[in-house]
Amino acid sequence: MAIISWREQMSLNYPPLDSEHQAFMKVINQxxxxxxKRHIEGMEKMFQACYDYVRNHFSHEEDIMERIHYPEMEEHIASHQLFIKNISQFRQEFETADTVGKKLDASQKAMAFLSVxxxxxxxxxxxxxxxxxxRxxxxxxxMNY
Ligand SMILES: [Fe+2]
Ligand SMILES: [Fe+2]
Structure with a gap:
């Protein structure tokens, strides 16, 4: 069962960002x-997807904020950076864990953090x-050259 489901109030009414948010919601549910299922490979994918999300989605939002001169840009970027710091710590804990149980613990902690x-x-x-x-x-x- 999905732990997060899409609701209309989550929409920014801007499909390029909405679809990225929906895709990441699916990552969390998966x-x-x-x-x-204690599926280690799936957990590895989750951490990789977080990394991809940071690289693609955060830079997409940050680029938009700059273009529209968004007044809350600084706080928003700081929040993205804090996410990167947190998820990197969980990922490191996951990668250095030497048993399935420890990997599972690190993934569960990451999951609790991610869903909130x-x-x-x-x-x-x-x-x-x-x-x-x-705007x-x-x-x-x-233009992209
Ligand atoms: Fe976002
Ligand atoms: Fe954001």
Missing amino acids: ASEDIK WFLGHLISRDKPMKPYLV LRNLPPR
């Missing part, structure tokens, strides 16, 4: 199943961007 963090961050840091995202419509299309 990891919760893997932990129940995801909703908390989405509501308190990402959602307040929603009214500002309309993206008035910007010229981004």
Whole structure:
């Protein structure tokens, strides 16, 4: 059973970010199943997915905030950095664990953190961007060279 399900109030009404949030929600739900099954490979995937999320999604949001001159940008970036610090500690604990039991413990701790963090961050840091995202419509299309 999924531990987090998507609700309309989680939407920023901006599909590129909504779909990244939905994808990460699926990672958390899948990891919760893997932990129940003591599936070590699934736990490794969870940590890798967190790393990918940080690299892709956080930089996506940070780039948008800069482009729209979002007033809460500094606090939001600090919150992303704190997540990176926390999840890196759990990942290190997982990687240095020398038994399945210890790996499971580290994964469970990471999981408890992730499920609370995801909703908390989405509501308190990402959602307040929603009214500002309309500014993206008035910007010229981004050029990538
Ligand atoms: Fe986000
Ligand atoms: Fe964020």
